[in-house]
Amino acid sequence: MSQLAGDEPVATVDTPRVTELVRELLIALGENPDREGLVDTPARVAAWWRDFLCPAPLSAPTCFTETRASDQLVVVGGMSVWSLCEHHMLPMNLEVHVGYVANGTVLGLSKFGRIAQRYAGRLQVQERFTHQLADEVSSAIASEDVAVAVRGVHLCMSMRGVRMETARTSTLQAVGRFKTDPVLSQQFLTLIAGQRGAA
Numbered sequence: 706m707s708q709l710a711g712d713e714p715v716a717t718v719d720t721p722r723v724t725e726l727v728r729e730l731l732i733a734l735g736e737n738p739d740r741e742g743l744v745d746t747p748a749r750v751a752a753w754w755r756d757f758l759c760p761a762p763l764s765a766p767t768c769f770t771e772t773r774a775s776d777q778l779v780v781v782g783g784m785s786v787w788s789l790c791e792h793h794m795l796p797m798n799l800e801v802h803v804g805y806v807a808n809g810t811v812l813g814l815s816k817f818g819r820i821a822q823r824y825a826g827r828l829q830v831q832e833r834f835t836h837q838l839a840d841e842v843s844s845a846i847a848s849e850d851v852a853v854a855v856r857g858v859h860l861c862m863s864m865r866g867v868r869m870e871t872a873r874t875s876t877l878q879a880v881g882r883f884k885t886d887p888v889l890s891q892q893f894l895t896l897i898a899g900q901r902g903a904a
């Protein structure tokens with residue numbers, strides 16, 4: 706088990722057992738797991754679960770001293786990660802935007818994506834993902850001034866159930882100055898809107 710700052714451990718996967726269970730699942734679904742096209746399916750599915758739930762460990766987030774980045778709003782947006790809804794075990798695609806106020810220290814840009822991938826690689830709900838990402842970024846930059854906005858497409862809501870294909874769920878976790886300073890909060894939302902427009 707590996708451990709993230711302030712978070713529960715990431716699961717380990719019993720791949721041989723998952724392979725067996727997927728084979729059982731195929732039988733329960735009325736399929737023949739020994740037919741040509743399905744012979745390797747249980748092992749493939751188990752390998753996918755292992756890769757999805759056990760992402761590479763997160764190295765210490767690289768920060769740089771940048772004294773001229775003082776009181777500067779930095780927004781890394783348009784990041785897309787796949788997660789799995791914990792109620793139906795169906796995919797959700799999360800478009801992620803992270804903002805923070807740099808004050809002499811900046812975080813390596815790719816690290817926002819790596820942190821997002823880490824928290825997406827588990828059974829999730831969008832609200833918890835949004836909160837966890839804000840917490841982790843805040844701890845990486847040692848500052849409370851963080852905002853995370855997420856727009857999710859949930860297959861459990863579009864391909865099944867209520868079947869609303871165009872529904873999108875937006876969540877926003879604003880902490881520190883993003884919560885108390887309406888100008889900063891508005892700047893964040895404006896920059897995000899611009900990034901969405903560019904995509």
Ligand SMILES: Nc1nc2c(ncn2[C@@H]2O[C@H](COP(=O)(O)OP(=O)(O)OP(=O)(O)O)[C@@H](O)[C@H]2O)c(=O)[nH]1
Pocket residue numbers: 790791792829830831832859861862866867
């Ligand atoms: N708040 C929240 N709800 C989610 C998320 N992902 C899925 N859900 C919801 O989880 C709920 C589960 O509801 P249930 O009534 O137990 O399950 P269900 O009968 O399959 O519900 P329907 O989806 O309405 O068919 C559904 O309303 C889903 O839309 C998420 O990330 N956040």
Ligand SMILES: [Zn+2]
Pocket residue numbers: 790791792793794795859861862
């Ligand atoms: Zn769901």
